[in-house]
Ligand SMILES: Nc1nc2c(ncn2[C@@H]2O[C@H](COP(=O)(O)OP(=O)(O)OP(=O)(O)O)[C@@H](O)[C@H]2O)c(=O)[nH]1
């Protein structure tokens with residue numbers, strides 16, 4: 372029998388629960404007639420990953436060099452690649468690259484493989500959908516089955532009861548919105564958001580709105596400190612349109628989660644970026660408030676063509692993004708400028724707040740670390 376080239380890759384890594392998952396795998400492959408037929412070492416992923424054939428409890432599966440299980444390929448003649456806009460209960464809303472939207476269930480095999488993840492599919496995932504059923508009546512969505520989830524990058528997740536809870540996948544960056552005035556700029560609050568962003572490993576962009584209400588030159592010192600640390604800071608005004616083009620350019624073709632305190636002008640900025648966007652965000656959020664998964668999974672909003680594509684990612688959980696899962700002992704690691712000093716303190720468990728012989732405090736006294744940044748560190752470290 373001819374060996375077929377198949378290159379589906381599920382996104383589930385080997386973990387502690389391997390035995391349990393492998394039992395599920397065996398069942399799954401038995402049910403699907405042992406679809407994993409690969410030669411040892413065959414290149415199957417198209418991206419040049421070598422794979423290896425392995426027998427799991429009697430069933431043959433294929434694993435790539437990173438330990439990901441490779442599933443049989445989807446039929447590309449029939450299936451459509453798309454992006455999950457939101458997951459509500461068992462149904463995922465997918466925007467196909469063909470421009471159509473699909474209401475999708477998830478293939479049983481994927482669920483069986485995903486014993487370690489609460490969500491097999493998350494908002495932002497790139498997925499292959501097999502359209503199912505008759506063409507929909509006017510206004511209804513085409514139904515489909517998610518056959519495969521592409522490997523993820525930039526995952527936004529929180530842990531609850533020792534389980535990793537996936538909120539959104541394939542996030543490229545986090546937009547931290549603050550305002551220059553009304554409410555006044557709170558640099559320490561921005562630092563808190565930066566700490567959380569550092570923890571997630573996603574690139575933050577600081578956007579300071581309402582620049583029309585202050586003398587821009589007054590912001591130069593504070594912007595300078597963040598910029599020197601490598602953070603991008605964009606002064607903007609939703610009111611006058613200042614800086615909005617630059618912001619739009621940063622969002623182009625990216626998946627951006629946005630966050631920031633109430634009243635800083637997030638809705639006004641969304642509208643300045645793409646007219647009507649704030650309304651879409653509000654309408655859908657209030658609609659989905661009736662659902663059960665609003666605070667736990669995110670929602671993607673496609674940006675208009677004039678923005679150049681891209682998606683905004685929103686959920687009340689991301690909006691109030693302050694210090695997600697960050698424990699006090701970790702905080703120093705998320706202050707980029709503290710990192711070079713922390714190993715030089717006298718006491719290995721130094722908190723860098725009150726101890727003598729603290730290299731961090733010395734660096735502040737000598738002017739190597741900005742005093743205000745250090746204060747915000749102490750605030751967060753002390754749980755204030
Ligand atoms: N002067 C000035 N006012 C602005 C600007 N952007 C927003 N505002 C005003 O600030 C107020 C709050 O703006 P919103 O866009 O509702 O703020 P938000 O962050 O979406 O607030 P929440 O919905 O509570 O999270 C409104 O009165 C806006 O008109 C700006 O660039 N300059």
Ligand SMILES: [Zn+2]
Pocket residue numbers: 713716721722723724726728729730731732
């Ligand atoms: Zn110290």
